Amino acid sequence: MGSFQQFIQIGMALDPIHVGTGGARIGRVDLTIAREPATRLPKIPGSSLAGVYRAYVAMAETEADHSRQVDGKPWPYYPHCAGLGQARDSYLGHCSRPDCPVCTVFGFAGGKDQAGGFAGLAAFSDAQVLLFPVPTRQGPYWVTCPMALQQVCLMVTGVEKNAVYLESASGNKLNLGWLFLETRQCNQFSEVKQKLRGLNVPDYIVDRTALVPDHLFIHVVNSNLEVRTSVSINPETGAAEEMALFSYEALPRGTVLVWEIIAKNPKHFRVGGKMDDPEKVHRVTEKAHPYLEHLGIGGMGTRGMGRLKVLYAQAAGAGQPSAQPEQEASHESASQPDH
DSSP states (O other), rough: OOOOEEEEEEEEEOOOOOOOOOOSSSOOBOOOBBBBBOOOOOOEEEHHHHHHHHHHHHHHHHOTTTTTTTTTTOOOIIIIIHHHHHHSSSSSSOOTTTTTTHHHHHHHHHSSTTOOOOSSEEEEOEEEEEEEEOOOOSSSEEEEEEEHHGGOOOOOSSSOSSSEEESSSSSEEEEEEEEEEEEOOOOOOHHHHHHHHTTOOHHHHHTTEEOHHHHHHHHHHTTEEEEEEEEEOOOOSEEEEEEEEEEEBBTTTTEEEEEEEEEEEEGGOOOOTOOOOOHHHHHHHHHTTTHHTOOOBBOOOOGOOOOOEEEEEEETTTOOOOOOOHHHHHHHHHOOOOO
C-alpha cells in the first residue's frame, strides 16, 4: 500500500455558486469570485472545500451518535470537532481523539498556541471548471477545453483553431454568448463523451458538449458568469437603502466541477484508530456529500446559491461505478440539521 491515494470528485452546481475573495473591488462587479491567478478561470479553493466538508461530516457524525461523551462529558462532533480549534476553559474544541473520524481525517489543534496538533489525513485540491454552460441560439451547450479535460486524465489534440468543435459539424456558425464562431468536427469526441458518461455526468449534458481551444475557454467562461444585483433594505422604511446597491458574480447553475481528495495512509501516522486504510479516510469525507447537495457551499446561501451535487467519487483510475449505494444510503439516513 502506498503513502496516499487519490480520489476524483465530480460535482454539478444545482444553484449558482459564489465563493468570494473576501472584499469588494473596483470594476464591473463589486463582489468577485475566486480565480486562478494565471488563467483567471473561476474555482472553489481547496480551503473552502475542506472547511465545508469538515463541518458537514461533523453534522453527520453527531446525528449518528447523539450520546457521544469525552471524559464523561457530552462532546458532540458538531460544533466542537467541526472547527472550534483547541479546547479551552471557555468552550469545548477539538477532542483530538484517535477514534474521532472528524479530528483524524481533518486534523486538530493541540498544545500551547495550537502547537502539537495534526494536519489531518485528507487533503483537498481546488475545484476547477470541467464543463461550463453557455447560452447559444441552439439552446445551452456545456463547453470544455483540452486543458480542462486533462484534469480527468483525457488528452485531446487538434483543438487549436478559433472554432467550436462538435461531434459532427455542418459548417454553420454557432454563438457562445457574444462569440460567433465556425463549427469544426473533433475526431476524439466519442472518447470525450465516453469519459464524461463514465464520470456520471448526465446524458443531457454529455449530448450537448462542445470543445473550444484553451485560450478561448477563458473568455467564454468569464464572459458568461452569472451576475446579480442586490440592494440593502432600510429596516425602518422597508424600502431600498440609498447608495447601497451592489453586484456579485457566481458560477452558473449546471457548471460541472472536478476536484481531488488526497487520502494519506493512516498507518504512517500515530493517529487513526480503526482507520487503517486511505479508502476509509475517503468514506468519511463522503458523508458530507448529502449536505453539500442541500446546504451548499460558499456565500449568498439565503439568496438561492450554493448547492452542489456530487456525481462521482471514486479512486483515480477506477472504472465507472454502476451505482453509489453508500452515498445513497447516507443520503436517506441523514436528516437535515437543526438550525
